[in-house]
Amino acid sequence: MRTLCSSTLIGEFFVIGFAGLVAMKDPDLSMAQVWTVSGIAMFLCLLLCGLVTRPGGVALGWALQIALIASGFIVPTMFFLGVVFAALWWASVHFGRKVDEAKARFAAQADSSTPDAA
Numbered sequence: 001m002r003t004l005c006s007s008t009l010i011g012e013f014f015v016i017g018f019a020g021l022v023a024m025k026d027p028d029l030s031m032a033q034v035w036t037v038s039g040i041a042m043f044l045c046l047l048l049c050g051l052v053t054r055p056g057g058v059a060l061g062w063a064l065q066i067a068l069i070a071s072g073f074i075v076p077t078m079f080f081l082g083v084v085f086a087a088l089w090w091a092s093v094h095f096g097r098k099v100d101e102a103k104a105r106f107a108a109q110a111d112s113s114t115p116d117a118a
Helices: 002-023 031-051 057-073 077-113
Strands: none
Touching: 002 031, 002 057, 002 077, 031 057, 057 077
16 A cells, blocks of 8 residues: 555655646745645655555545645646545555555465474
8 A cells, every 4th residue: 555655645746846836826825835835735745655554644645635626726727636636545545455455365375375394
């Protein structure tokens, strides 16, 4: 699960950075506001790459997805991209868990099929 979720989060990292560049064109927003919010969101993406397998990591990922969708009020394209990344996040979590379960099953089978050396 960690690999799939981390890949999604790294993609989001770059999309948030590009959205920050687009948001800079909004005359109502200062550069400091844009890069404070974008920087925090980008930092959270990187932080979540390491926390995704810990308790609450997936829930924090969902919170980030909601924030990404909500950023569409500033950069309208982010409504679409936020939904796309939320779907990717769901797929990463769902299929990542299935892969982890399969790996555990195969490891258990390999352990039970090898004779004890003792």
